[in-house]
Amino acid sequence: MISPFQERVQAALGDRNLHVALDRATAQLGGRQSMALSTLENSDLVRDVARRAKMEILSDLGGNLKRFEGQLLANGAQVHWAEDGRQANRIILEIAKQRGLKRVVKGKSMATEETHLNAALAKAGLEVVETDLGEYIVQLADSRPSHIILPIAHMTREDVGRLMEQRIGVPYSDDPRTLAGYAREKLRDAFLRADLGITGANFGVVQTGTICLVTNEGNGRMVTTLPRVHVVVMGIEKLVPTMADLDLFLKILARSATGQKLTAYTTLIRGPKKPDEESGPEELHVVLLDNGRSRILAGETAEILGCIRCGACLNACPIYKNIGGHAYGDTYPGPIGAIVTPGLRGLRDWNELPGASTLCGACREVCPVRLDIPRMLLSLRKDCVEQLPNPLGLRIGMKVYGMFASRPALYRRLAKLGRWFLRALAEEGWVKKKVPGLAAGWMRVRDLKAPAAMTFQELWRARKGGG
Amino acid sequence: MQERPKKVQLFHTCLINEVYPEVGMSVVRVLERLGIEVEVPLEQTCCGQPAYNAGFQADARTAARHTISVLQRTEGPIVIPSGSCADMVVHQYEVLFYGDEEWLAKAHGVAQRCHEFSQFLVDVLGMTGIGAHVEAKIAYHPSCHLLRGLGVRDQPKALLRAVEGVELVEFREQEECCGFGGMFSVKNPEISGSMMDRKLAAVEGSAADRLVSCDLGCLMHLAGGLNRRRSSLKTQHLAQVLDEGLR
Numbered sequence: 001m002i003s004p005f006q007e008r009v010q011a012a013l014g015d016r017n018l019h020v021a022l023d024r025a026t027a028q029l030g031g032r033q034s035m036a037l038s039t040l041e042n043s044d045l046v047r048d049v050a051r052r053a054k055m056e057i058l059s060d061l062g063g064n065l066k067r068f069e070g071q072l073l074a075n076g077a078q079v080h081w082a083e084d085g086r087q088a089n090r091i092i093l094e095i096a097k098q099r100g101l102k103r104v105v106k107g108k109s110m111a112t113e114e115t116h117l118n119a120a121l122a123k124a125g126l127e128v129v130e131t132d133l134g135e136y137i138v139q140l141a142d143s144r145p146s147h148i149i150l151p152i153a154h155m156t157r158e159d160v161g162r163l164m165e166q167r168i169g170v171p172y173s174d175d176p177r178t179l180a181g182y183a184r185e186k187l188r189d190a191f192l193r194a195d196l197g198i199t200g201a202n203f204g205v206v207q208t209g210t211i212c213l214v215t216n217e218g219n220g221r222m223v224t225t226l227p228r229v230h231v232v233v234m235g236i237e238k239l240v241p242t243m244a245d246l247d248l249f250l251k252i253l254a255r256s257a258t259g260q261k262l263t264a265y266t267t268l269i270r271g272p273k274k275p276d277e278e279s280g281p282e283e284l285h286v287v288l289l290d291n292g293r294s295r296i297l298a299g300e301t302a303e304i305l306g307c308i309r310c311g312a313c314l315n316a317c318p319i320y321k322n323i324g325g326h327a328y329g330d331t332y333p334g335p336i337g338a339i340v341t342p343g344l345r346g347l348r349d350w351n352e353l354p355g356a357s358t359l360c361g362a363c364r365e366v367c368p369v370r371l372d373i374p375r376m377l378l379s380l381r382k383d384c385v386e387q388l389p390n391p392l393g394l395r396i397g398m399k400v401y402g403m404f405a406s407r408p409a410l411y412r413r414l415a416k417l418g419r420w421f422l423r424a425l426a427e428e429g430w431v432k433k434k435v436p437g438l439a440a441g442w443m444r445v446r447d448l449k450a451p452a453a454m455t456f457q458e459l460w461r462a463r464k465g466g467g
Numbered sequence: 468m469q470e471r472p473k474k475v476q477l478f479h480t481c482l483i484n485e486v487y488p489e490v491g492m493s494v495v496r497v498l499e500r501l502g503i504e505v506e507v508p509l510e511q512t513c514c515g516q517p518a519y520n521a522g523f524q525a526d527a528r529t530a531a532r533h534t535i536s537v538l539q540r541t542e543g544p545i546v547i548p549s550g551s552c553a554d555m556v557v558h559q560y561e562v563l564f565y566g567d568e569e570w571l572a573k574a575h576g577v578a579q580r581c582h583e584f585s586q587f588l589v590d591v592l593g594m595t596g597i598g599a600h601v602e603a604k605i606a607y608h609p610s611c612h613l614l615r616g617l618g619v620r621d622q623p624k625a626l627l628r629a630v631e632g633v634e635l636v637e638f639r640e641q642e643e644c645c646g647f648g649g650m651f652s653v654k655n656p657e658i659s660g661s662m663m664d665r666k667l668a669a670v671e672g673s674a675a676d677r678l679v680s681c682d683l684g685c686l687m688h689l690a691g692g693l694n695r696r697r698s699s700l701k702t703q704h705l706a707q708v709l710d711e712g713l714r
Contacts, residue, residue, distance in 0.1 A: 009655070009657060009658060010657055013657050013661050318643050322658055322661045322662055355655070356651070356658065357651065358644050358648025358649075358659075358662075359611070359612075359648060360644035360648070361612075361614075361615035361616060362611075362644065365615055378519070378562070381520070381521065382522045382524050383522070385521070385522035385523050385524070398523040398526040399526060401513075401517070401518055401530070402518060402523075402526030402528075402529035402530055403529070405512045405513045406529050406530065406532065408509070408510045408511070408512055411513075418485075419485060430694060438653045441656045442652060442653050442656065442691070444657075445657065445660030445692070445695075446660065446663065446688060446691030446694075447691040447692075447694040448691060449486055449687055449694075452485065452486055452487070454488060456483050456484040456487075456488035456491035456492070457479075457507070457509060460492075461509075
């Protein structure tokens with residue numbers, strides 16, 4: 001029987017359309033961003049400084065959150081703490097219910113993907129419209145984003161054209177501009193009718209209590225200013241120390257995410273509408289979401305909380321390019337997901353993700369804050385071995401391996417036995433018969449070369465003896 | 468300037484010992500032709516990487532302690548004809564012995580003496596041209612641990628370019644992982660196979676008649692894929708090309 005993860009993988013690998021979409025998306029984004037980061041002046045130094053700022057935040061996350069909360073309150077925002085997704089959703093539903101809010105527009109937010117907020121809102125009878133173009137399409141398809149930056153990385157523009165034709169009754173087109181125009185029509189109406197705006201946050205500035213939001217479509221600005229109430233859902237790790245740090249982060253985020261020097265719209269929010277101001281929401285609520293982050297912070301993968309969600313590691317990852325985002329099975333796909341998901345959701349049910357990597361290091365190379373993703377994957381693999389039940393055969397196998405690897409004579413004898421066994425199954429240098437165990441997995445997709453008749457050490461000794 | 472070493476220790480790796488002994492012999496012949504005496508510590512077994520990558524760090528430590536002890540008893544530079552085994556000793560032992568001062572110091576001492584084969588020739592001996600001649604169109608696959616782990620990008624290409632008659636052929640997504648990944652290749656064979664197909668299609672789409680790398684893990688995987696598709700493309704370790712060219 002194969003696992004749900006392997007099932008998703010096989011479905012993804014067999015989906016040709018998915019590969020067309022993924023190749024287009026990752027080549028476009030990956031090519032652009034890798035050039036962009038290197039055009040940044042002193043890019044190595046900027047990355048080091050940004051990394052240090054994030055690690056500094058994490059080294060006293062509790063204290064920094066307290067200071068951030070103090071600033072938010074001073075700015076006139078209301079602050080809510082949510083231990084998990086369910087609590088976050090409950091807080092938001094309560095805000096809506098108390099004020100009779102019915103129509104929600106949303107900015108792009110991975111945190112609310114994590115909490116399944118849309119489903120909770122819909123269940124309570126609220127109308128929800130995603131206003132980021134990609135998220136809007138995902139919502140039309142009743143699906144989930146497959147990429148942090150490009151929610152529809154799994155769809156071709158032809159797919160999008162057909163979907164829009166079916167769901168909103170517009171004439172088919174595969175021209176991105178036309179398709180965006182269709183969405184704009186629908187969204188304009190939603191913006192004007194909405195009484196509750198919900199967004200995530202790209203950064204929260206401890207020093208000033210500023211919430212920073214970047215978008216390329218300007219929808220963030222509409223969501224945060226038009227409705228009567230604005231709710232920000234923000235993971236507790238999204239802090240940066242100062243406005244000067246924010247400047248650095250905006251530079252590397254835009255470059256690493258989309259290859260831009262700066263995202264088209266940068267929205268800085270410091271509180272609700274003031275009495276003398278004309279626009280803006282009457283109330284600003286900030287929901288600080290833990291949902292497993294404190295657990296990650298306490299472990300060996302705490303570094304991952306420095307992630308700024310640029311998605312660069314996805315575009316660089318050869319595994320992601322082959323299986324896409326949905327195969328990872330949860331909110332965060334790719335290398336980042338392979339670490340965050342077991343952290344947030346528990347290693348037991350997500351133990352295959354850290355193993356589904358070749359540790360090739362492409363992610364580490366492109367990460368703007370230099371997260372050592374391979375190191376963290378290895379650390380999670382260790383946790384899998386130490387904390388979860390593992391097949392007895394594997395455990396014994398590894399124990400035997402360790403014992404024999406420290407006893408050369410025994411090691412050679414065991415290796416000789418293995419060589420003899422595989423050679424017995426081989427013809428013309430290749431294993432021809434079915435082999436049990438690990439070799440079976442190997443032979444599913446490629447041939448297995450038979451071991452040599454004489455080992456290197458035997459050849460070496462013979463040469464020495466002869467010469 | 469460091470003095471040119473006269474003698475090296477060869478850490479030959481498991482794959483060379485059990486499957487590709489001829490590659491080990493090529494390494495020896497090339498080094499000897501360059502006037503370097505080669506010693507093989509016969510007590511060596513495995514660096515511990517298979518257990519380490521699978522998360523079995525305690526068992527990996529047993530293997531690593533043995534490797535360190537064996538290599539510690541020797542002197543001079545240690546040549547490792549594999550990017551991933553070299554990266555294991557040079558970088559991962561540090562992780563494995565984190566918090567264990569005694570073994571960390573021993574591991575560090577050994578790691579400082581270790582060089583991957585191409586790295587040794589170019590960075591330690593300071594050679595690229597060794598007077599070899601081979602007529603071949605070569606696609607070079609930079610293995611990930613060599614490239615991104617040890618940071619060895621140009622050395623193998625410089626060595627190949629200096630071989631008379633060799634034409635280095637570029638191909639699409641050249642620095643992308645081939646999909647081997649050790650245990651990954653058997654635990655996730657479908658993804659691994661898909662990555663391999665992509666790599667092989669890129670190489671086959673080039674004008675190359677040989678696929679050369681510095682890691683036998685990758686090469687065993689790619690050769691297995693080529694054999695399954697009955698391709699005539701030949702796979703070789705860098706040392707084999709140099710050895711062939713010196714005959």
